[in-house]
Amino acid sequence: MPDKNDLFQYLLRLGDNALILGQRLSEWCGHGPVLEQDIAITNIALDLIGQTRSWYQYAAEIEGKGRSEDDIAYFRDAPEFKNVLLVEQPNEDWAYTIVRQFLFDVFNFYLHRELSNSNDEQVAAIAQKSLKEITYHLRYSSEWVIRLGDGTEISHKKMQTALDDLWMFSGELTEADDLDRAMAKAGIGADLEKIRPLISARMKEIFEEATLQIPANPWMQSGGKQGGHSEHLGYILADMQFLQRTYPNNEW
Amino acid sequence: MKSWPLWEVFIRSKNGLSHKHAGSLHAADAQMAIENARDVYCRRNEGVSIWVVESANITASDPAESDPFFEPAKDKVYRHPTFYDLPDEIKHM
Numbered sequence: 001m002p003d004k005n006d007l008f009q010y011l012l013r014l015g016d017n018a019l020i021l022g023q024r025l026s027e028w029c030g031h032g033p034v035l036e037q038d039i040a041i042t043n044i045a046l047d048l049i050g051q052t053r054s055w056y057q058y059a060a061e062i063e064g065k066g067r068s069e070d071d072i073a074y075f076r077d078a079p080e081f082k083n084v085l086l087v088e089q090p091n092e093d094w095a096y097t098i099v100r101q102f103l104f105d106v107f108n109f110y111l112h113r114e115l116s117n118s119n120d121e122q123v124a125a126i127a128q129k130s131l132k133e134i135t136y137h138l139r140y141s142s143e144w145v146i147r148l149g150d151g152t153e154i155s156h157k158k159m160q161t162a163l164d165d166l167w168m169f170s171g172e173l174t175e176a177d178d179l180d181r182a183m184a185k186a187g188i189g190a191d192l193e194k195i196r197p198l199i200s201a202r203m204k205e206i207f208e209e210a211t212l213q214i215p216a217n218p219w220m221q222s223g224g225k226q227g228g229h230s231e232h233l234g235y236i237l238a239d240m241q242f243l244q245r246t247y248p249n250n251e252w
Numbered sequence: 253m254k255s256w257p258l259w260e261v262f263i264r265s266k267n268g269l270s271h272k273h274a275g276s277l278h279a280a281d282a283q284m285a286i287e288n289a290r291d292v293y294c295r296r297n298e299g300v301s302i303w304v305v306e307s308a309n310i311t312a313s314d315p316a317e318s319d320p321f322f323e324p325a326k327d328k329v330y331r332h333p334t335f336y337d338l339p340d341e342i343k344h345m
Contacts, residue, residue: 034278035277035292036277036278036279036288036291036292037288039291039292039295040287040288040291040292043291043295136290139287140287143283143284143287147280147284
């Protein structure tokens, strides 16, 4: 049976994915290619950060050491973050951002569908609410993958380049470790083996319609969930945590 | 983006019976227009239903013809149903 620390670590993974991706998307604020997409992408960022709050609040409660959601967000260093490597990859351009978003959204959708039936009531409740937002995120990113992939020569080329670079980060999403297996066995977490084929099928379907090729090389990056991050995370946290660390407990 | 058509957006709120004009936006096609309308005009729970129409498909009355179109209706009081004496028993009319 998983213990409190296992649940705490599992919740951190969920919250950290949402926070780091939300932070990345926030970098687009005011810089979107078109007004409506600037608003759309920052809406998604806000949704994700909202989800982070739910996961962190529950995590803080489970940890029982008196930490708050803010402590968890602002006063942990990179090795303590348990997000997947995909979400810390740079925005680069709109193609990279959309491909990264789509790869994450497909996984996140099926993950939250499973979590909605969790034996842990709080996990199920958070997942059910988040699933509505994530369903829209997936619709949004899927539509953009199709339009840009099956678009002009330029947009297709940029999308294929992005997919060629980001594909190696998609494997980690459904790579199960001991914690994943323990939580799935207890009926609290999601069974990654079960959702992997669903995720693959959906990705294949959308990439085909977008006339994009899934890279042939099966090798996958990994280690983010265990706290082994790329150098990107250091810069993201420096941006995000600077204010709170310099002026601790400062408020609006 | 320069070749994307302009779309007019109409939103019906949950307390409303009709879609009201909320604004306009650019999008490549109807599906994108619906999503953009949701992202731009429904952030604060403004609506439960969205209509989008390409601006080119809307025909509007010509302001130069306002006089012959609208003036004549201003002083025809007999067209308004205001000359009935309602019995006291009728509460909701």
